[in-house]
Amino acid sequence: MAKLKIITGVDDPILRAVAEPVEKFDAGLKKLAKRMKEAMVEAKGLGIAAPQVGESVRLFLTVLNYDTSNESVLAMVNPQIIAHGNEEVLGEEGCLSVPGVYDKILRYSDISVEFFDLEGTKHVLQLSGLNARVIQHELDHLNGVLFVDRVKNKDTASGVVM
Ligand code: ZN
Secondary structure, eight states: OOOOOOOOOTTOHHHHSOOBOOOOOSHHHHHHHHHHHHHHHHTTOSEEEGGGGTOOBSEEEEEESTTSTTOEEEEEEEEEEEEEOSOEEEEEEEETTEEEEEEEEEEESEEEEEEEOTTSOEEEEEEEHHHHHHHHHHHHHHTTOOGGGGOOBOOOOOOOOO
């Protein structure tokens, strides 16, 4: 099967659309998630959202606990942030769909995210730091928002892509 192509460009219509909720937790969804994981790993991203590969549905993958012995990849379907702390922190981000651009973005440092796994089971996770940041970045993709829309200051370079 051909590899998934990652869509780039801040004006691409699919990157700017609000993605549709997933309704069927079927083999097609699992296959899409598997192919997205391959594309994310190959591109060395910490996350990838379905619209970035041309599928306007509410699914993303995120790397949790990056660069630790607990590193893992989690698929989140129809995710929602149901609570967050008051603290917002600046941290550097990049994006597989906006190659070569890195900037500091303000994100909540602690979030509770509700999501469904690929089997359709609901979960709630409390996350902080980089884990929370990647999820906020990927959730933006499902709403047609790119990190460059949130840039507040422009004095940094180099870093991770999500
Ligand atoms: Zn991104």
